[in-house]
Amino acid sequence: MFGKIRAWSQRRRMLVDVLWVTPLIALCAALATTYTQSPANAPVDLVGYLLLSTALLVPLFWRNSHPRSVFALVSLTSFGQWLAGVDAFPANSAVLVAMYAMASRCRFRWALAAGLVSELGIFLALSHWDTVSLGMFLSCSFFVIMIWLTGIYANTRQRYLEGLEERAERAERERDQQARMAAAAERARIARELHDVVAHNVSVIIVQADGASFAIDSDPDQARQAVHAISKTGREALAEMRRLVGVLRDDPAGTAPDAADYTPQPGLAQLEDLVRGSGLPVDLRVTGTPHELSEGEQLAVYRLVQEALTNTLKHGGPGARATVEMEYGMRELVVRVTDDGRGAAAPLSEGGHGLLGMRERVSMYGGAVQAAPRPGGGFEVLARLPVAA
Known part of the structure; x- marks a missing residue:
């Protein structure tokens, strides 16, 4: 129930702010x-009271979306009220x-600056009273400090909940990734078995x-x-072959295969879309x-560029840029993917097979792949693929 209330309040934040005020x-x-009719207060008429x-x-309606601006506006208005000699009234809360x-x-x-400004406001407000005492100031300060500590606690709890949600999402992504990796390993084993069956029977x-x-x-x-x-x-x-291919086509849950499994494999025509959607x-x-x-x-070149850009996205750090260069020569196609990130200094992740997969794909067609840090910073993946005359 509390989760539903929280989700509703997140969707209608402005309405919730209005209801609280x-x-x-x-x-x-x-x-x-x-x-306005009390003689103990500084002279102010009803219109001035309502306007102030x-x-x-x-401004409190926007306190959650723009907390610093709202606090500055409200504090300056209260300070102007004090300069005009108008005593504090309920709206100053x-x-x-x-x-x-x-x-x-x-x-x-x-938050600390806001607490100190509020304490200063309490002191200025009480300075208009002739009967002010240290005990009254401490009592008001205690009230202000309690509100401030409650806000700090709410901030800490919110950060904690956000951290829990982030860890839960990351754990879920890692679980799905492990499941996909296990499925891919099983499919690779079945593919090797299919190769052995076909090779033996054809022989x-x-x-x-x-x-x-x-x-x-x-x-x-x-x-x-x-x-x-x-x-x-x-x-x-x-x-x-029918049995093994049927296993490869079906997903682990036994449901119908995804339509994307039957789409043509990407090639050089989709390379520009890959670059635009790389993130x-x-x-x-x-x-x-x-x-x-x-x-x-074409698929080997596409996967090589895809893997290189993925590594840049994972290890390049914020603000990293990449360049994909394809040079068609008389005898070979040169593919170079470079970036200016911190991939060379990033720690190696365990279980990574990206570079190995690049080399295997390109070596199937007589090519070679080199991957190394650049002298001026960043990382470079260079592939040479021979082409027919």
Whole structure:
């Protein structure tokens, strides 16, 4: 129940602020006639009372969104009231409300400044009274300090709850990531098994087919047996492939596969979209005459750039920029991804296989990858991929 109330208050923050200030407005309105007609107070008419009360109370509607501005405005208004010789009245409690907002939402140095200004305001307000005493000042100061400490506690608790929520979200992301990594490892194992099954059965089929081709004239029965063996082996291989591919297509929960699993793999045509959606400022530069690359080669280049930009985003630090350069030469395609972040100084994360994956993808097509810190700072990933003449 409290969670629902908190969520509702977060969605309608302005309305909640108005509701909190409404009782104070009602109290000031109810005491307007009593205050202005009392001979003990400094001379002020009803209109001046209402105008001054409005100037003090209306800014409180924005105390949570702009706590420092509201506190400064309310404090300066109260100070001007003191300079004009007008005694304190109920609307001056807006200073304490604004001080609480400062203590509960701003850093400690701002909260401390708000508390000291409020204490000064108490002293100035009591200085108009002839009967003021040290005990009265201490009593008022105790009241102010209690409000200030309550705001500090609310601020600390809010930061603590935000920390808990952040840790919970991070733990959830790490759990999902571990689950995806486990699923990917299992799928890789199944893919290797599929490769072994296909390679073995195709080898058997080739051997039987060669035997049948030699024996078809001299020994028809043996050729017939070889053809039957080819048929049997082909059916078994096809059934095994269907079983393994079905496992690869289905997700771990057994539900229908995602539509994204059947979309074409990205290539160089999607490289600009990757750069724009990388989450950091990236310059893409392409020089030379583009070559015709196979889908596999395009995918390897795409994944290399994606992994390099991901490493920059993770380890480059705030404000890091990256540059993606693709240079088409006569015999090779050079892909260079550089950044000016602190990736070279960042600690190595455990279990990372990004660079290894880059090298494996590019080496499939006879290329090579180098990754190292830059002399002037930052990190560089350089890949050379040979292209057909």
